[in-house]
Amino acid sequence: MKFYEIHDPYYALIKAKDEADAERFYNEYISDTDDYENFQDEEINEVSRDYALSEYKRVMKKYGETDHHLIMETFNVPAGEMLLWDGSLT
Template identity: 40%
Template sequence: MKFYEVNEPYYALIKAKNDENAMTIYTDVVADDDGGLSEEITEVTEAYATIIYSRVNGEDNNVIPVKEVLEHLTNEEEMVLVIDGSLL
């Protein structure tokens, strides 16, 4: 799996097999593509994604447990890991 970050129009950290899948996940879950998404999406390292994801609060506003962070980062499921808080 690879990790992708989008900063505009809304922040998201996505785990996907490739950038095309990451863009599809972004448009399905976060926001529509206004034509500039391909320029806004960037691949980030696993270490960077791990640090960002481990610092995010979960649904109960508590830090996500390490075991859960590792499970989400290492399983084969494509997913949004972090989403802009204004969208929740």
């Protein structure tokens, strides 16, 4: 799996098999319009696994999840998914 980060219009950290899959996740779960079907190169960035894990752990701990085993187990699920998203969307 690869990891992708989008900052605008809403933040998302996505685990996906490729950039097209990440865009599909974003459009399905985050965007409420079809305006983001053709991301520009600067709008979606592939990030390293270490960076994605660091961000995921930071946010999970911020919201009270401190069980390292559970965090790793969830992060390492071998399927594409939304890992983090903009808090204003909840």
